[in-house]
Amino acid sequence: MAPWLILGFIIAGVLHVFFPDGKIRKILGRGNTRSVINAALLGVPLPLCSCGVIPTGVSFYKNGASKGSAVSFLISTPQTGVDSILVTYSMLGWPLAVLRPVIAFITGIFGGFLTNYADKKDKNLTEHSTAPVANNRETGNAVIRVFKYAFGVFLMDIAKWIVIGLLIAALIAVFVPDDFFASYIKSDFLGMIIILAASVPLYVCATSSVPIAAVLMLKGISPGAAIVFLMAGPATNAATITVIGKVMGRKTLATYLISIISGALFFGMLTDYFLPRDLFLNAIHGNHTGHEHGLLPQWLSVSSGILLVALIVYGYIMKFVQRARANNSKSLSNFNSVNMKEIKVLVKGMTCNHCKMNVENSIRSVEGISGSEADPDTGVVTIFGDNIDLDRIKNAVESIGYTYSGIKN
DSSP: OHHHHHHHHHHHHHHHHHHHHSSSHHHHHHHHHHHHHHHHHHHHOOOOTTTTHHHHHHHHHHHTHHHHHHHHHHHHHHOHHHHHHHHHHHHHHHHHHHHHHHHHHHHHHHHHHHHHTTTTTTTTOOOOOOOOOOOOOOOHHHHHHHHHHHIIIHHHHHHHHHHHHHHHHHHHHHHOOOOOHHHHHHOHHHHHHHHHHHHHOOOTTTTTTTHHHHHHHHTOHHHHHHHHHHHHHHHHHHHHHHHHHHOOOOOHHHHHHHHHHHHHHHHHHHHOOOOSHHHHHHHHHHHTTTTTTTOOHHHHHHHHHHHHHHHHHHHHHHHHHHHHHHHHGGGGGGGTTTEEEEEEEEOOOOOSSHHHHHHHHHHSTTTTTTEEEEEEETEEEEEEESSOHHHHHHHHHHHHHOOEEEEEE
């Protein structure tokens, strides 16, 4: 999967750098059919991980997007992305690589329509409080920014989950008998229900779900059950459920879960009952016996794997070095001046670099704030400014779905 994953990272960097700013309200701000479809179209290719999509989708809603379009984005984005589509092709074959983004697009639209329908009696469907938008336009060489984001921010967001996904796949491959599902779970529909029950609370990103699904299919689960896992695993987890319920309300949370669960079962059954199973099994067996991707030379696969491991190791080394510098030399002191205050607050819910950027940008948009630096590992956010209003800081943090826990003692 390494060559395709690296290519996906590069495309992710291009999308991040060149995606036009300032058009979210125009594209997603109305509670109509077009906004829901636009949100799904926007979400399918975006390479956001399961935790990164939460603050992004909530931020869209807080900055003018309708509930329906926000839910459409929250459903379609974590299921897929350019990186996971390429990895799906490399490990599961072209049938699932084609089906996966199509299903994400359809379920996103369905969820958006259902949310707007459930909320249609609310006269203020598109009139909700909005958080101020920070000006976070990046400067500098575009090519450098592409690679910095691709192999810095984005890679380190999902590196841990890729490794965990591969380890889980390896454990299943070694310890689960090849005939386990055929011997003990004879009903394809029962297999879907079991996979669904395990997937809903599970945290797994779209890319790391692929090797797990590949091994499960090699162990005998149906293609439909694999689709259920590829949909429900990335799109639902405890954090997503909590934040959507808190920010958008229980009614929206209900339509979100109904859309994903019903969509997963519907497309799973459609796949098992109306598409030939050999279409999927031949593709995956071909991939794992080296026949499907003979177009990639062996040296490219090996060198890509080595490069990917090196980038992940380097990322963790730099993360450790930066933290040590911050602790030992107080590298943030350059923000300080004689007339500038510094305060540290605790924010719960940050799990990745996307979370870090969302919290920093939201706090920086508050009047009187000159800068902010968040640490997702410790939950500490250092804030700099001449007039720091903690109530406004709390509102800025909680408006995008995180929890403000007060001043750090």
